[in-house]
Amino acid sequence: MNSTNPHVDHAVQVSNASMVFNAGTTSEVAALSDVDLTVDPGEFVSLIGPSGCGKSTLLRLVANLLDPTAGTVSVNGKPADQARLDQDYGMAFQKSGLFDWRTVSKNIELPLELKGWDKKRRAERAAEMLELVKLPDRGNHMPWQLSGGQQQRIAIARALAAHPPLLLMDEPFGALDEMTREHMQAELLQICAATSTTVVFVTHSIPEAVYLSNRVVVMSPGPGRITDIIDVDLGQHRDEDTREDDTFYKKITEVREALRGAELGDGARGIEDR
Numbered sequence: 001m002n003s004t005n006p007h008v009d010h011a012v013q014v015s016n017a018s019m020v021f022n023a024g025t026t027s028e029v030a031a032l033s034d035v036d037l038t039v040d041p042g043e044f045v046s047l048i049g050p051s052g053c054g055k056s057t058l059l060r061l062v063a064n065l066l067d068p069t070a071g072t073v074s075v076n077g078k079p080a081d082q083a084r085l086d087q088d089y090g091m092a093f094q095k096s097g098l099f100d101w102r103t104v105s106k107n108i109e110l111p112l113e114l115k116g117w118d119k120k121r122r123a124e125r126a127a128e129m130l131e132l133v134k135l136p137d138r139g140n141h142m143p144w145q146l147s148g149g150q151q152q153r154i155a156i157a158r159a160l161a162a163h164p165p166l167l168l169m170d171e172p173f174g175a176l177d178e179m180t181r182e183h184m185q186a187e188l189l190q191i192c193a194a195t196s197t198t199v200v201f202v203t204h205s206i207p208e209a210v211y212l213s214n215r216v217v218v219m220s221p222g223p224g225r226i227t228d229i230i231d232v233d234l235g236q237h238r239d240e241d242t243r244e245d246d247t248f249y250k251k252i253t254e255v256r257e258a259l260r261g262a263e264l265g266d267g268a269r270g271i272e273d274r
């Protein structure tokens with residue numbers, strides 16, 4: 001299944017991290033300032049906040065796509081660069097990032113190839129993942145023959161294919177229609193529960209953050225920082241009825257109020273109430 005080390009206390013630990021782009025120039029941006037965030041193994045944590053508050057930057061630090069200008073980031077108990085080399089996480093970002101010269105199946109198989117899986121096992125897992133994202137007959141298509149939402153589902157299938165211990169997701173469901181989005185949310189939760197996968201998830205949708213998460217991290221811009229962390233406990237077995245629960249609505253209100261508090265004077269740009 002996955003290689004979560006039960007002796008590792010934290011899946012992700014970000015300590016005193018700051019990120020300044022273009023330091024010392026007229027286009028200097030303090031994207032993150034003094035961010036501390038610890039994510040436990042098996043937890044689902046969402047990052048929410050207005051456009052430009054540093055959500056993607058924080059996720060990119062965890063993925064070791066950026067190095068912080070100050071502070072440290074560790075993943076699975078190792079420095080972030082080592083975790084990247086060890087392929088300790090899967091990623092699904094805003095843009096699908098599929099390779100146009102590989103078929104859909106070959107895209108999904110890519111992380112499995114890197115892990116040395118044999119051809120038969122790779123093909124079986126790719127077929128399983130295509131079923132999961134409800135595109136069972138698209139394996140031999142090229143990515144550019146699919147719609148934007150379908151490409152995004154394939155990117156999610158690829159991120160999940162190797163059942164990595166950690167998933168880093170940046171608005172992965174943003175391009176999907178509402179029904180597919182809710183279906184993917186439910187599937188993601190099931191997979192994560194079955195495989196004890198930890199998830200750090202960036203979203204603009206308050207209900208999505210509340211439905212999925214154990215904790216919702218609220219951020220604010222100028223410079224990007226964490227202003228609130230809200231615990232959510234909707235139980236293990238969330239289903240469609242969960243979305244009608246009083247607790248669900250209460251938590252949505254709590255997150256909305258935390259965002260308002262974080263954004264006083266900055267408006268609620270980019271936050272969806274759906």
Ligand SMILES: Nc1ncnc2c1ncn2[C@@H]1O[C@H](COP(=O)(O)OP(=O)(O)OP(=O)(O)O)[C@@H](O)[C@H]1O
Pocket residue numbers: 021022029030031049050051052053054055056057058224270
């Ligand atoms: N490579 C970069 N070079 C310079 N500035 C950057 C770079 N990447 C991000 N920034 C700046 O850092 C700040 C945080 O950006 P980031 O993309 O992390 O925000 P976000 O909260 O994910 O926004 P959105 O919700 O719009 O996706 C922004 O002001 C952005 O312009």
